Amino acid sequence: xxxxxxxxxxxxxxxxxxxxxxxxxxxxxxxxxxxxxxxxxxxxxxxxxxxxxxxxxxxxxxxxxxxxxxxxxxxxxxxxxxxxxxxxxxxxxxxxxxxxxxxxxxxxxxxxxxxxxxxxxxxxxxxxxxxxxxxxxxxxxxxxxxxxxxxxxxxxxxxxxxxxxxxxxxxxxxxxxxxxxxxxxxxxxxxxxxxxxxxxxxxxxx
Amino acid sequence: xxxxxxxxxxxxxxxxxxxxxxxxxxxxxxxxxxxxxxxxxxxxxxxxxxxxxxxxxxxxxxxxxxxxxxxxxxxxxxxxxxxxxxxxxxxxxxxxxxxxxxxxxxxxxxxxxxxxxxxxxxxxxxxxxxxxxxxxxxxxxxxxxxxxxxxxxxxxxxxxxxxxxxxxxxxxxxxxxxxxxxxxxxxxxxxxxxxxxxxxxxxxxxxxxxxxxxxxxxxxxxxxxx
Numbered sequence: 001x002x003x004x005x006x007x008x009x010x011x012x013x014x015x016x017x018x019x020x021x022x023x024x025x026x027x028x029x030x031x032x033x034x035x036x037x038x039x040x041x042x043x044x045x046x047x048x049x050x051x052x053x054x055x056x057x058x059x060x061x062x063x064x065x066x067x068x069x070x071x072x073x074x075x076x077x078x079x080x081x082x083x084x085x086x087x088x089x090x091x092x093x094x095x096x097x098x099x100x101x102x103x104x105x106x107x108x109x110x111x112x113x114x115x116x117x118x119x120x121x122x123x124x125x126x127x128x129x130x131x132x133x134x135x136x137x138x139x140x141x142x143x144x145x146x147x148x149x150x151x152x153x154x155x156x157x158x159x160x161x162x163x164x165x166x167x168x169x170x171x172x173x174x175x176x177x178x179x180x181x182x183x184x185x186x187x188x189x190x191x192x193x194x195x196x197x198x199x200x201x202x203x204x205x206x
Numbered sequence: 207x208x209x210x211x212x213x214x215x216x217x218x219x220x221x222x223x224x225x226x227x228x229x230x231x232x233x234x235x236x237x238x239x240x241x242x243x244x245x246x247x248x249x250x251x252x253x254x255x256x257x258x259x260x261x262x263x264x265x266x267x268x269x270x271x272x273x274x275x276x277x278x279x280x281x282x283x284x285x286x287x288x289x290x291x292x293x294x295x296x297x298x299x300x301x302x303x304x305x306x307x308x309x310x311x312x313x314x315x316x317x318x319x320x321x322x323x324x325x326x327x328x329x330x331x332x333x334x335x336x337x338x339x340x341x342x343x344x345x346x347x348x349x350x351x352x353x354x355x356x357x358x359x360x361x362x363x364x365x366x367x368x369x370x371x372x373x374x375x376x377x378x379x380x381x382x383x384x385x386x387x388x389x390x391x392x393x394x395x396x397x398x399x400x401x402x403x404x405x406x407x408x409x410x411x412x413x414x415x416x417x418x419x420x421x422x423x424x425x426x427x428x429x430x431x432x
Binding site for chain 1: 274276278296298300302304307309314315316317318319320321323325327329331360362364365366367368
């Protein structure tokens with residue numbers, strides 16, 4: 001009877017620890033797209049022009065010992081920066097806004113940047129064995145080190161009102177967060193997500 | 207997972223067979239010696255069942271039936287009347303539901319688009335009493351029973367690389383009715399089929415649960431012993 005209870009307890013513990021989760025393939029087939037218009041009173045039709053550098057994004061990496069705004073040029077990232085800036089440009093143009101140069105006093109400024117939280121942590125597991133008794137004995141030991149890497153990144157798009165400054169500062173009128181792009185499963189996933197950001201913001205139009 | 211369950215069940219049966227041998231030897235010293243299958247005086251049994259459950263609480267979170275469930279248990283005859291049997295069950299079930307990609311407007315300014323994977327991990331431990339309507343040496347033995355115990359539910363929601371979870375303990379009530387079907391008269395191996403209704407008082411406001419109610423159908427294999 002004790003053995004049976006022992007086995008039932010063991011089986012219980014095994015099943016207790018069995019908590020299946022969705023696979024990575026399932027979880028990563030879509031990105032999370034968050035948008036916020038910051039203020040319900042903003043009249044988006046009052047704006048006509050915007051400025052966006054066509055070939056540049058900003059990039060921040062948490063592993064950088066001196067985190068600073070890093071320019072990420074299309075020549076450094078392959079097609080990624082080109083694709084993002086072109087899609088944002090096309091989306092805003094399709095909604096009635098016109099792209100102008102920075103010197104043409106645009107109504108809006110579009111700021112695109114990526115933040116990557118990359119970290120590596122190391123753990124050292126010592127082990128030692130041997131024996132000792134009385135006045136003697138010996139022992140020796142060693143250990144091993146494991147590394148744990150985590151990487152997570154989000155793409156942010158901000159649209160700032162530079163026409164009506166508040167205390168000399170531009171006002172955020174639209175904000176978008178797309179993640180996690182560090183674990184992207186395919187380019188199509190990102191393309192869909194970027195399109196979704198504008199699709200779920202129908203108010204963003206001239 | 208299947209291997210572990212199989213190994214556990216084989217070990218369980220091994221112990222029950224060994225236990226049966228022990229009691230058989232001891233019976234030689236008494237005046238009651240089993241002379242054939244019909245004379246075996248089974249006074250306990252162990253079972254492992256596949257459990258198919260349908261949740262009835264909070265369908266907004268999960269409403270799909272789940273075939274991912276197991277029940278392990280044992281019963282011991284309470285007295286020589288052969289009608290009342292008591293024992294215990296351990297139940298494990300996982301419910302899951304996929305919520306397709308859609309946009310949620312959390313307030314008048316914010317919108318979030320994602321797909322969601324809702325999971326509920328349910329565990330139960332109960333003390334049970336069963337009433338057998340006919341003698342247990344019949345081929346088909348209908349029974350009804352009641353289980354009372356504790357239930358632990360863990361609710362989780364996963365999306366992309368993110369996830370949240372919450373859990374809850376509650377009181378469990380489980381009426382059950384079913385059959386034991388032997389492979390012959392007074393068979394030591396039998397099949398078990400039963401319906402059960404589970405009420406768990408588990409509450410979790412974050413996930414919208416005021417209780418956890420489910421119905422279930424279990425089919426399993428039973429090893430009789432004495």
